[in-house]
Amino acid sequence: MTEIWVTFKITEKIPAVGRYKCLVCGLIVEIPQKFIDMGKTFFSCPICHAGTDGGPRGSQEEIWEFLG
Numbered sequence: 328m329t330e331i332w333v334t335f336k337i338t339e340k341i342p343a344v345g346r347y348k349c350l351v352c353g354l355i356v357e358i359p360q361k362f363i364d365m366g367k368t369f370f371s372c373p374i375c376h377a378g379t380d381g382g383p384r385g386s387q388e389e390i391w392e393f394l395g
């Protein structure tokens with residue numbers, strides 16, 4: 328089986344329900360179906376603030392990894 332490595336920036340639309348891990352601090356968040364239905368985009372990390380201008384990675388860098 329092929330491992331799929333998929334990472335996202337906060338400007339991208341959340342593609343699927345499941346767990347996503349912050350590439351900077353390792354925080355794991357669970358994305359519910361509700362977010363997909365609403366067409367939400369990713370958000371900055373609530374712990375290390377990756378994805379914000381003052382954080383360890385900016386909004387144009389990939390910070391979330393899809394775990395499944």
Ligand SMILES: [Zn+2]
Nearest residue numbers: 349352372375
């Ligand atoms: Zn983080």
